[in-house]
Amino acid sequence: MKIKEIAEIIDAKIVCGESDIDKEICCGFASDLMSDVLTLDSEQLVLITGLANMQVIRTAEMADVNCIVFVRDKHVTEQMIEVAKENDMVLVECKYSMFNAIGKLFQAGLNPVY
Amino acid sequence: MDFNYEVEGGNFAKAGYAASNVKKVLKQLNVDPKVIKRVVVALYEGEVNVVAHAYKGNIRVDIDTERIIIEIKDEGPGIPDIDLAMQVGYSTASAMVREMGFGAGMGLPNMKRNADSLNISSTVGKGTVVELTTYLQK
Numbered sequence: 001m002k003i004k005e006i007a008e009i010i011d012a013k014i015v016c017g018e019s020d021i022d023k024e025i026c027c028g029f030a031s032d033l034m035s036d037v038l039t040l041d042s043e044q045l046v047l048i049t050g051l052a053n054m055q056v057i058r059t060a061e062m063a064d065v066n067c068i069v070f071v072r073d074k075h076v077t078e079q080m081i082e083v084a085k086e087n088d089m090v091l092v093e094c095k096y097s098m099f100n101a102i103g104k105l106f107q108a109g110l111n112p113v114y
Numbered sequence: 115m116d117f118n119y120e121v122e123g124g125n126f127a128k129a130g131y132a133a134s135n136v137k138k139v140l141k142q143l144n145v146d147p148k149v150i151k152r153v154v155v156a157l158y159e160g161e162v163n164v165v166a167h168a169y170k171g172n173i174r175v176d177i178d179t180e181r182i183i184i185e186i187k188d189e190g191p192g193i194p195d196i197d198l199a200m201q202v203g204y205s206t207a208s209a210m211v212r213e214m215g216f217g218a219g220m221g222l223p224n225m226k227r228n229a230d231s232l233n234i235s236s237t238v239g240k241g242t243v244v245e246l247t248t249y250l251q252k
Contacts, residue, residue, distance in 0.1 A: 038155050049215075
């Protein structure tokens with residue numbers, strides 16, 4: 001599934017990394033706990049989270065996650081966008097609850113990590 | 115090759131700076147991406163630990179052609195029971211740390227999982243030293 005399809009499915013807005021929205025995503029992981037994200041080995045993963053702070057971007061950087069969806073109408077900061085750009089990440093803002101967003105993506109065929 | 119980083123206790127805005135920097139260096143050195151990920155995940159968890167628990171800390175990274183040694187030294191409350199601290203789910207983190215997406219008792223276990231060796235020594239009331247070694251080739 002392409003990043004742009006993910007954004008369409010959950011009526012979300014791309015706020016960083018517009019040029020990379022044709023990149024392929026293999027699976028999704030939803031968590032507000034960054035230590036759980038740091039245990040993953042998957043590649044081409046989308047992280048779905050309701051936590052919007054600098055540590056989410058740093059976690060994604062260390063875990064090689066290139067696409068983050070922020071749910072529950074959370075907004076990213078300029079500083080987050082700056083570091084995300086340096087690391088070629090796509091950031092997506094979504095108004096849906098975590099449950100709603102994940103449900104729609106799962107129904108559309110996005111695979112879980114485990 | 116030696117690198118030194120200062121870490122400020124309580125400053126979450128800067129947590130990850132050292133790990134980010136080391137990641138860039140290892141990429142430039144063409145280290146296997148899988149090894150890079152293990153090193154930087156362990157270092158990042160260690161950095162977050164210092165920010166979350168200590169007053170201040172220092173990270174020294176020593177890289178040669180065979181291995182990477184990371185020493186994370188802090189001035190802080192220390193760890194009274196290291197075996198307990200190594201258990202998944204055991205945490206003494208504050209509400210603020212939990213709001214940052216950490217503090218679930220996974221930091222040290224995550225570090226152990228991602229390093230070839232992990233040594234911890236700690237003095238209560240003084241601080242903690244964590245040494246991580248990762249070999250570049252298995």
